[in-house]
Amino acid sequence: MRRTLISLLAMLLGVALTATGCASIPRSSPVKQIEAHSEDSESESYSYAADGPADGADARAIVDGFVAAGRSVAEDYAVAREFLTPELSRQWRGDTSTLIYEAVNVVNGAETNQYTIQLEIIGAVDAQGVRTMYPDHSTRAVDVAVSKVDDQWRISDAPNGVMLEASTFNKIFSAQTLYFYNATYRYLVPDIRWFATGSGTATSMVEALLEGPAPYLENAVVSAFSSAGSLVRSAVPVRDGTATVDLSKATFQDATDQMLLLMDQQLEATLIPLSSVTKVQMLQEETEITLADQSITIEPAQVDPSTPDTLIGIADKSLVYVKGLSVIPVGGLPDISRYNPREPAMSPIGNRYAFLNGSRKQLWTIGEDGSLDLGLEGESLIQPSMDLAGWTWTADNHDKNPLRAVPDSIAGKGEARTISVPWLEGSSVSSLRISRDGARALIVATKDSATTVYVSGVIRDSDGVPRGLSKTPMKIYPDVPVNTAVWESDRSIIVAELSLTEPVLAEQITFQGGSKHLQVLLGMVGIAAGTGKQREVYAESQDQLFSLVGNSWHVLDDYAKDISYPG
Structure with a gap:
C-alpha cells in the first residue's frame, strides 16, 4: 500500500499510535517479482557458535x-x-x-x-x-x-x-508485539511474542499474526485476516525499509474494502516498530491490492489509549476528583453519605460512577443523568472496574463463580450477570481490573492458599455483552507477595500486597519480561495507576496520599481515600 496508515512512536513501557491519514490503495498496479531471501537482518541480532560432536565422544x-x-x-x-x-x-x-x-x-x-x-x-x-x-x-x-x-x-x-x-x-530472542483488534476495531490490543533475532524476524511475526492470537486472548480479540490467510512463501523481505508481505489469494476471499484497510493497519502496527521497517507493502500473489471504492476510509485504531488523568476517590463520604495536587468534590450527584461509600470507580468514557457500600454487600451505580441505582447485592464484593462497553465488574467471593458484570442500564439490559470462568471456580478474587481497550481482565485470585496473577481475554457477544473469559489465561509470577494489581500501560502492570500495618513493596512488571521494585511504603492500603503518557502513580495509607516521583513516594497535602483511575 502506497500511503502509510499509521506511524508508531516508541514510548516507555508502551507504544502510542498516531494517525497520519487513511491508506490509499491503488486501483491498478504492476506485477512485481519478489525475492524470497532479501530480508534485512535486525540491527540487534545476536548469535552463538556451537561445537559439533567430537570424534569418539561418549x-x-x-x-x-x-x-x-x-x-x-x-x-x-x-x-x-x-x-x-x-x-x-x-x-x-x-x-x-x-x-x-x-x-x-x-x-x-x-x-x-x-x-x-x-x-x-x-x-x-x-x-x-x-x-x-x-x-x-x-x-x-x-x-x-x-x-x-x-x-x-x-x-x-x-x-x-x-x-x-x-x-x-x-x-x-527478543520480545516483539503483534497487534489484534478489540471487538469494535477501535483499539489495537498487544500480543507479546518472542522470536529469535535476525533476518527471519519479520517473517516469524507475520506468520504468527496469521495464525491468530495467543491462547489467553482467544475469542476476545479479532484479526482483520481470516483463518485462511497465509503467505505465498515463508518470507517477508525487507528492502530499503519496506517490508513486502505477499499473501495468498485465499487471504482476501470475500474481503471488503474496509477489511483490506484494516488488514493493512494491522500489519503496519505489527511491523513498523522493527528497526529495519519504515513502510509495509501488502500484496496478493505479487500484485498490489486495489480498492474498488477509493472513497472508503477507516478510523485509525488506537494503541495504548490514555486513561483520563482525573482520578475518583472518597472524602467526607462523598465522591471526589483527584487531579495533580487537588481534591475536588464531584458536582451534580445525589447524596450517598448514608451508604458509607468505599472503593469507587469511574467510567473511562462519559460520567458514570460506581461504589460499594460500607459493608461491601451492595454495589451502587450513578448514571450519566445522575440517577442512583442498586446494581448488585452480594456478601463480599470487591472494588469495581468499569469498561468501555458500559459494564461494571466486581467479584462476590461468597459464590463459587465469583465474577459479576453489571450493565449501565438495568432497566434496558437486565440484571447483573454471573460470568462463569471454570479456572476461577472456588477461588477468592481480591483484585479485578478491565483493560482500557476492554479486551482483557487483570485478576488476582487465591485458591488453596496459592495466589496467582492472571491476564485473560474478555469474551463478548456482538452487542458487547460479556459472556466469559478465555479458557487459558496468562499467568504472571511476581517477585513480591500480591493481593492487588492495576494496569500501568497496555503491556505493564503494578502489583503489591496491600497492608494497613506492614511495609509494602510494590513491583512494576512488563509483559516483555522486565520488572522493577518501587520504594517500600509502610501501611500502603491502595495503589492507582493509569495507562498513557505522564499518568502519575499514586499510593495511599490510612491518612495520607502519595505520588510516585522516580522511585520514591512523595506525600501530598490533600487526602482522599480509595482512589482509582477511570476504568
Missing part, C-alpha cells in the same frame, strides 16, 4: 553437546542436528519450542542407552512465539535415547525443540 558427551548446540540457530539448527542420527535429523525440528532453564543436569535414564535431561525452568516459548512463564523451582525432564552410527554415538530419539540457559535466551 554417549553422555553427545547429550551434553546437543543441549549446548541449541544456542546456534543458524541454518535451522544445523549444529544440533549433527548430534542426531540421520533419520532423526531429517524429522527433528528445533523451532517448535524453546525451554528456558536456569540449571541443567544430565542423568542416566531408566533403560540402557537412555538419558534424562533434568531442567529447572523459568519459561517456555512455542512455535508461534508465545511465552509461558513458570514459578520458581519448576522442573522439566526431557528423555532422549542414543545409539551408534558408524561406531559414533548419536541421539536416536528426542522431542522437537531446544533448551536454552536464561541469559543466552535473552540474547538470542
